[in-house]
Amino acid sequence: MFSVVDPETGFTSSVIRDPRRFVGRTELIESCMNALSAREGVIGVYGKRGVGKSSLVRQIQQMANGNYDIAQKAGLAHLIPKTPRRYYTVYYACDSSIGNTVDLIKRLCNDTEVEDGLLRLVPDVGKELEEFSRSDDDSSGHDLRLVKWGAKGADSQKYASFIPNDPIQSFRNFVGAALDANNRVWSKRDGLLILLDEFDVIGQKNHMGSLIKSLTAPTVKFGVCGIGQDLGALINDHKSVARLIEQGAIHVRPMNAEETRQIFSTAEKLFKGVVTFAPDVVDQIVEISEGYPYFAQLIGKACVQYGNNTGFNNIDRKIFGEVLDRIREGRSFPNLEEQYQLAVGKSKERAMLLVLLAEQRSDAAQYNDDIGRVVLQKTRAAAQGLGIDYIDQLMPRLVEQRYGPALVKGSEQRGIYEFADPVFRAYVKLRTLD
Numbered sequence: 001m002f003s004v005v006d007p008e009t010g011f012t013s014s015v016i017r018d019p020r021r022f023v024g025r026t027e028l029i030e031s032c033m034n035a036l037s038a039r040e041g042v043i044g045v046y047g048k049r050g051v052g053k054s055s056l057v058r059q060i061q062q063m064a065n066g067n068y069d070i071a072q073k074a075g076l077a078h079l080i081p082k083t084p085r086r087y088y089t090v091y092y093a094c095d096s097s098i099g100n101t102v103d104l105i106k107r108l109c110n111d112t113e114v115e116d117g118l119l120r121l122v123p124d125v126g127k128e129l130e131e132f133s134r135s136d137d138d139s140s141g142h143d144l145r146l147v148k149w150g151a152k153g154a155d156s157q158k159y160a161s162f163i164p165n166d167p168i169q170s171f172r173n174f175v176g177a178a179l180d181a182n183n184r185v186w187s188k189r190d191g192l193l194i195l196l197d198e199f200d201v202i203g204q205k206n207h208m209g210s211l212i213k214s215l216t217a218p219t220v221k222f223g224v225c226g227i228g229q230d231l232g233a234l235i236n237d238h239k240s241v242a243r244l245i246e247q248g249a250i251h252v253r254p255m256n257a258e259e260t261r262q263i264f265s266t267a268e269k270l271f272k273g274v275v276t277f278a279p280d281v282v283d284q285i286v287e288i289s290e291g292y293p294y295f296a297q298l299i300g301k302a303c304v305q306y307g308n309n310t311g312f313n314n315i316d317r318k319i320f321g322e323v324l325d326r327i328r329e330g331r332s333f334p335n336l337e338e339q340y341q342l343a344v345g346k347s348k349e350r351a352m353l354l355v356l357l358a359e360q361r362s363d364a365a366q367y368n369d370d371i372g373r374v375v376l377q378k379t380r381a382a383a384q385g386l387g388i389d390y391i392d393q394l395m396p397r398l399v400e401q402r403y404g405p406a407l408v409k410g411s412e413q414r415g416i417y418e419f420a421d422p423v424f425r426a427y428v429k430l431r432t433l434d
């Protein structure tokens with residue numbers, strides 16, 4: 001019998017916090033466990049856009065709180081330490097208005113977020129905290145969230161320990177005070193874990209590595225996360241933290257086929273069996289989504305929505321064919337479609353060129369497949385065959401910031417590009433020309 005279901009029950013395009021929704025990544029989880037167990041060290045999570053970095057960081061946060069469900073699920077139960085190091089955790093998503101290292105530390109010292117902010121952990125008269133679980137089931141591994149600011153209110157300037165002209169010293173004071181004060185009240189923890197997401201957008205990253213190094217201690221661990229092909233892209237002066245980061249360099253790559261399949265078996269479980277996907281449909285989605293869980297989740301959601309509208313809970317080949325047609329016509333994913341329209345403008349030729357570039361296969365021998373570079377030269381002949389004569393006039397819009405950009409320079413060499421967003425590339429491959 002058909003029933004309408006909420007697509008979000010099984011699929012999500014948001015960062016995954018709940019370990020029950022998180023699939024695969026066994027080796028990465030193992031590395032994260034090692035990094036958390038290390039007395040001293042920095043964690044660096046990097047990879048392409050939309051590949052699943054933030055979701056992994058949220059799982060690191062869970063484990064830091066002592067919730068090792070994700071490790072259990074990944075079959076790593078035997079590696080869970082008997083008494084794991086436990087941390088109070090701070091999670092902060094950086095933005096492009098953070099100009100430099102001092103800005104960042106100031107932001108941290110002023111972050112009033114009640115579940116993730118540093119300030120919530122800093123003691124103050126009258127301040128009240130409570131334990132809470134970061135997953136839907138109330139399992140072990142609780143973190144602290146703020147229920148009441150102290151008598152002095154949320155303004156950090158009023159904290160006695162805040163030194164106006166020396167945010168770095170303030171930060172040290174805050175961290176020390178947070179650990180001591182909370183250890184008197186709550187079950188004792190070994191340190192503070194400061195997770196900095198979207199680290200790639202910070203303007204001036206000079207000296208970030210040496211700052212992190214100077215602040216790292218057995219009681220303070222940093223985890224930085226952002227888009228990049230290597231650690232150097234994330235922390236310019238990463239050599240200064242090389243020794244500290246040795247164990248904690250975590251490269252998130254596209255998922256393998258089995259992992260993407262698990263997104264669908266997990267969804268079926270979350271839907272309590274009401275929604276099912278035919279195996280050949282899942283195989284098709286595995287191929288289309290190219291290891292990017294974001295695209296797989298979006299397509300899953302679109303299937304369930306379409307099923308709701310047409311009265312089906314079993315997504316078979318026929319239903320999926322109809323879903324795919326809608327995607328191809330640009331009717332399913334407004335954000336990707338907007339990017340697409342912005343990139344191609346009104347030019348049919350540019351749309352064709354973009355498709356040709358998206359479909360270009362990187363030569364595995366020449367380029368690491370994971371890099372996904374495209375070479376303009378390789379497309380010229382095909383484009384001319386299709387009657388596109390003026391490639392060089394079509395290109396600028398594809399690389400200009402204000403139109404996306406769809407493409408970014410892939411290397412110093414001329415004519416080598418990379419799709420800024422690999423999910424967008426996968427979308428372009430599907431999209432039929434208007």
Ligand SMILES: Nc1ncnc2c1ncn2[C@@H]1O[C@H](COP(=O)(O)OP(=O)(O)OP(=O)(O)O)[C@@H](O)[C@H]1O
Nearest residue numbers: 012013014022023049050051052053054055293294
């Ligand atoms: N392990 C996973 N299992 C299931 N789905 C996942 C997993 N990791 C990520 N996803 C899904 O993929 C999408 C992108 O995840 P996430 O936001 O963590 O990626 P990201 O690399 O941080 O992206 P960005 O580069 O945009 O910051 C989300 O829809 C999320 O639900």
Ligand SMILES: [Mg+2]
Nearest residue numbers: 053054055198
């Ligand atoms: Mg992210």
